Amino acid sequence: GAGVSQSPRYKVAKRGQDVALRCDPISGHVSLFWYQQALGQGPEFLTYFQNEAQLDKSGLPSDRFFAERPEGSVSTLKIQRTQQEDSAVYLCASSSHLRGITNEKLFFGSGTQLSVL
Amino acid sequence: QKEVEQDPGPLSVPEGAIVSLNCTYSNSAFQYFMWYRQYSRKGPELLMYTYSSGNKEDGRFTAQVDKSSKYISLFIRDSQPSDSATYLCAMSAYAGGTSYGKLTFGQGTILTVHP
Numbered sequence: 001g002a003g004v005s006q007s008p009r010y011k012v013a014k015r016g017q018d019v020a021l022r023c024d025p026i027s028g029h030v031s032l033f034w035y036q037q038a039l040g041q042g043p044e045f046l047t048y049f050q051n052e053a054q055l056d057k058s059g060l061p062s063d064r065f066f067a068e069r070p071e072g073s074v075s076t077l078k079i080q081r082t083q084q085e086d087s088a089v090y091l092c093a094s095s096s097h098l099r100g101i102t103n104e105k106l107f108f109g110s111g112t113q114l115s116v117l
Numbered sequence: 118q119k120e121v122e123q124d125p126g127p128l129s130v131p132e133g134a135i136v137s138l139n140c141t142y143s144n145s146a147f148q149y150f151m152w153y154r155q156y157s158r159k160g161p162e163l164l165m166y167t168y169s170s171g172n173k174e175d176g177r178f179t180a181q182v183d184k185s186s187k188y189i190s191l192f193i194r195d196s197q198p199s200d201s202a203t204y205l206c207a208m209s210a211y212a213g214g215t216s217y218g219k220l221t222f223g224q225g226t227i228l229t230v231h232p
Binding site: 033035041042056093 | 121125159160161166205207218219220221222224225
């Protein structure tokens, strides 16, 4: 596609519900990232995939957060038993560069705004 | 204390003004420095990317890095209303000869350029 696509654009969940957020990266991009952006803050790293391999999940805030990219393209971020503090914009980014090559450029999607009531 | 500090502003300037945006950082491992622009309800968009200390210019934008002071700046010349956005500094570390998109962002500075 022309850019990184994320869906849904907005998601409202009741506390305790499970949610799934989808990311379609730019075709052919091997690297995929999830970031969380709280209101008035900069994005914070959650996790990184190179193709289907999750190489870094150090930013996931708790074991309620789970991400997958089974076929090395589309990725899903799942949040179980949502809490109010999970309310944020979840950004997906992709890059054509492999780990070990500098000057990578991340292309961000517009994000999914999650509101937990 | 956060690894990257950025004054959130907001900053309001008249059209044509020179804008100066700044970040400080504490982690000496940061070697790659970026500036992103984020419009409302959009994802960040890369503006500038630098590695070494010194200046890098691209059109109306100049990025400056001072590793000895752990301080980076972005200058916008002849600012336009279309430059109104949130500007985010971002950094990444260089470890073992590799670098990937694990970025640490500043809080972002909200800029408004009024006609």
